[in-house]
Amino acid sequence: MRLFNPDCYAIITANGEQIDLSAVSASTQRRLDVSFNCFLTKDSEPNEGECTYYNLSEATRNKIVKDARIEFYAGYDGEFKLVSVGDITTVKSRKPNTDWSTTIKWGDGVKKYTDVNFRKSYTEGIQLKDILSDLISSLGLSSQGVIEELSQKINGGLSVNGKTKDILNKITKDYGLEWSIQDEIVSLVQKSKPIDDDLILISQSTGLLEFPQVSEKGVDFITQLNNDIRPNKLVDIQSSNSFELRVKDEKIASSANGIRIVETVRFIGNNFGGDFVAMANCRAYNG
Structure with a gap:
């Protein structure tokens, strides 16, 4: 289509x-x-x-x-x-x-990512989600993802002081999380997990323009511009091509097809007769 x-x-x-x-x-x-x-x-x-x-x-x-x-x-x-x-x-x-x-x-x-500072001390027994909620609130942004599931308590007390972004980077890394700002909303996910379970079909019938390319960095594909393709979203690639990628005689992938997590996406276009596409890189997702 x-x-x-x-x-x-x-x-x-x-x-x-x-x-x-x-x-x-x-x-x-x-x-x-x-x-x-x-x-x-x-x-x-x-x-x-x-x-x-x-x-x-x-x-x-x-x-x-x-x-x-x-x-x-x-x-x-x-x-x-x-x-x-x-x-x-x-x-x-x-x-x-x-x-x-x-x-x-x-x-x-x-602007908020660059400018906002945060300073607070927490006593023993504070839940991780409460600390992250305070940090996100200091940015003046709402959140999406797994924050309400993070009920574990931190070990001992905690004092933080510095740029909110730096504190978020450290805490999310320590607890196996990833964070980013997506459309002015803080997206918080477990490392290597998607933001939700919704699947976006990527195929010739939905606008896939070229055969997806497989490399050691994952799978790259180009499709007609689809605004729903975002970082940490799941895509289901169904391309008519099939091939095997080997690096030093080790099979890396047998096909681009399958369910994958979007790592990056670039939207390129204009309204006077040129490209109007989404170019995405994604990696395998094992559920």
Whole structure:
């Protein structure tokens, strides 16, 4: 199955004002030309996004500033879903010829990730989930994943002082957990486990564009843009190809097919006739 009429747009909130770039021109029946490249990972480093708008008005260009919030949407046939959201880190406008281009870069939760500090002492008997809840609350973000399941008590007392991100990195590593910020929500999972049990089918019938590639780093695939493909989500790859990968005569994989966990995904596209894809890397999942 192939999807048609890809389109995309951004909504930016700067200094309390919403800049809605989703409008369709009455004369052209099109939105403003824009390209995008968004990279999402399961690591704790913030996800990154970038888009370039063409021929924004001077008034609009002047309103888009660093630290503003951006939401970027993409979809087909007028049905849009969020691709990426974050705090704007840089804005650059230039006019190399007759047209203006404005490139906007952002990070998902990057301002809070970078700036927020945390200091607190805990007495013996405190549960792990309570410490993690305090840390996440200090970021001003909600959470998803396994936090309510973490009822184990820590050994002895605990005093923490420093950047919230650094404390989260240490505690999650010590207890076999992984954390990241996904769409301004802290995602907390057991190491090597998915965020939920939902399966996303990846096949020629759902938009798979090329045969998946198998390497020592896992499986890479390219599909028509599917916003549901996110880090720590489960995908079920069903490709018509079958092969065997060997490294030094040791079989690494017999096929790309099967249930896997998404490690990273890159969304690339534009609304004026180019690519509109998701490029994902994933690894085997054994349940």
